[in-house]
Amino acid sequence: MSHLPGVDNAVARVQKDDTQDRLVAYLVPAPGTEGAAKGVDxxxxxxxxxxxxxxxxxxxxxxLSQDPATYTRAKSYRHFLDAPVDPALIGKRFREALGEAGTxxxxxxxxxxxxxxxxxxxxxxxxxxxxxxxxxxxxxxxxxxxxxxxxxxxxxxxxxxxxxxxxxxxxxxxxxxxxxxxxxxxxxxxxxxxxxxxxxxxxxxxxxxxxxxxxxxxxxxxxxxxxxxxxxxxxxxxxxxxxxxxxxxxxxxGAAGGFRPAPLESVCRIREAGGTEFAEPGGGHAYDLAAVPVFDRTGDAHAVLSRARCLLTLEGEATAEHLLSAGFLFQRLAERLDADGLGACPLGLTPTDRTVYALAVGAVDEEARRAPESPAEPPTLAEAVTAELARVLPEYMLPTGYRVLDALPLSPNGKLVADRLPPVEFQGTYVAPATDTERALAEVWARVLDRPAGAIGTTDSFFAVGGNSLAAMKLVRLLQRDLGGELKLRDLYANDTILKLAEHLGTAPAAAVREEGEL
Missing domain, CATH: 3.40.109.10 (NADH Oxidase)
Known part of the structure; x- marks a missing residue:
């Protein structure tokens, strides 16, 4: 595990629980590995x-005149068909976007x-x-x-x-x-x-x-x-x-001049079916998904690229003119690609030192174009690490749970102190809702997660059964509307099971002023 991309140190041990023993693992990220800003919800x-x-x-x-269909089409695609992408067509559309901008x-x-x-x-x-x-x-x-x-x-x-x-x-x-x-x-x-x-x-x-x-x-x-x-x-x-x-x-x-974006260099890298490497048709710098740190594989960018067949980048300098031009050109380009049956998703990554902007491109069908959004659905860290380890380890040697630590607990002479390792938490057995509030919560959770209500137990964590950040915001909004309780997003994070949330709602005062947010 210490050889996984982005892992600085790791250890596995057997964790003894009340009902069974489990093989668990602890991972320490390498310095410089990207992640969410600490201390920010x-x-x-x-x-x-x-x-x-x-x-x-x-x-x-x-x-204002707002056409819902226009907003639906104007989305970042995060799922693509497993079909080849013609780099010549993308190059042609980019040149059209660049040339038309000078009008x-x-x-x-x-x-x-x-x-x-x-x-x-x-x-x-x-x-x-x-x-x-x-x-x-x-x-x-x-x-x-x-x-x-x-x-x-x-x-x-x-x-x-x-x-x-x-x-x-x-x-x-x-x-x-x-x-x-x-x-x-x-x-x-x-x-x-x-x-x-x-x-x-x-x-x-x-x-x-x-x-x-x-x-x-x-x-x-x-x-x-x-x-x-x-x-x-x-x-x-x-x-x-x-x-x-x-x-x-x-x-x-009312002034003359318009806008002519900077002539940034476009580089189109193609990934073959089943491969992990985005490479330029004529050679040059490649971007390999297999080299991405496992901690970064839980983000949207890696999930999107694992399905895309083209990685298009604009190369230049980090000047205001080049950055404005890159955003301008990719907005115009995405509209043209949509007419060709190609979806695009802007990415925050920079494959090279001169990358100003990156765009994932892939084929999409009409159903995807009509969908209101295209969620990335990235894997959890456990899924990403297990998938990588499964390439070299038999199934019985794969850990059943993981925990990320800033550092392993060591003794003064540098040896691992195993009894200071925190436990890895697992989901318990199914517990059915027992009260009207618990049953009502289970119904709302089921709608948000698109799962049968009977499959969600009262001790299951919302985030362990498929919930994510957007689903959490949607759940808070529905609970405020349907149950009338005063609920904040932080309350859901602190009470992430139906059992805990039902108890919280039972003790919370009725909402005098609800937290609306921008949902």
Missing amino acids: RQEFLLSAPGLLDGAEPRLALE TLRAEAATTPLGEADLAAVLGVLSATHLPNRALPKYRYPSAGSTYPVRTFLHTPEGHLYFHPLTGELAAHDLDAVAAWSDGHGSELQLVVHWPAITPLYEARSRRLALLEAGHMLALLTEALNASGIPYRVVPEERPLDAEHTGVCRVLL
Whole structure:
């Protein structure tokens, strides 16, 4: 086990339980292995929607036209057909996206005011909606971990307004430093990163991910401006505005120039059926899934690539211009690939030092295109480690459970102290619901997990029987609605069985003010 990718140290032992003895294993990650930011409850963080500016005062409610089918199609595909992908077709579509971006319109007077219909048509592409069976709001563009830290502002001679993507309102605000980001041009749209909405989760990677998101937004905005016949000029600019905000892009309305993305180099790597390596057709740097640390195989990126047949990367520098351009180009490219029956999923990984952005590509069918979302469904750590060990060990030698430690407990002379190893926890036997509350909880769990209610015992952990972060958010929302109790996401994590949750709901006061979140 110590030779598994990403494992620094490991030990196996027999754990004696009340009913049986089990072979268990303890794993210590190698230094530098990526993982979630420590000390941050990811689900609670996303539910709080820190990217939204909710304290702003509404001034103008835009009448947005939101087609649910458009939002359904605008998704990241995480499941693909096991079919080959033509790199020549992808290269052709990328060149089309790059060439079309330079189209510009004739400039008009900078002081020409935009009507409400124009504003609704342009800003509406950045709005979010709620789709059935989806925990979080759905946007038409991707964001790292659904954080959506990039805010949109409208500057006009009459004032500076924030566009709220969930309400469709233009609102006044008190962010004076953000409002001052203008050179006196008549009207402009501004994309501004709100760092507290992303840095707690992504730390040093936040800048790159936020600028890529802004590039996706820019692609939608410029497409809407072109369709509305509104001239514009894009000014990429990375300017700190205050301790929490950085302006990354201005779109000057009524000006000439348009936007021409940087000519980034595209590299298409293909994975053959049954293989683990993405390789360039003519040779060059390859990306091997088998070399990915086992701890990183529990993330979405590895799960997506294990099903994709193409890994497309854009190569360049980590400048604001290149990052904005990469997001812009991949947004336009994904729309073209969709028309060819190919799905795409943006990835946060960087296979080479010059990788600006990576995209997984694979064939999809009509059923996948109609589905409201495409969950990654990555394996658990136990599944990932067991699959790797099964390549070299017989079944009877495979551990039945795992636990990750920061370090193994050692004596002063460096020997393992086995009795200081914490126990590996396992699911118990089935215990049927015994009360009305327990039966009601089992029914809701079954709906969320798409499992028979009779298969979920009252002592089963929600996360051990198929629950994940999105399912947890959906469960909290349904329980608040159906049972009327005051329930927070952290309560589910602290009471992850039906038995514990029923007891918690029995002692919790009725909800005076429920925690709604953005579901």
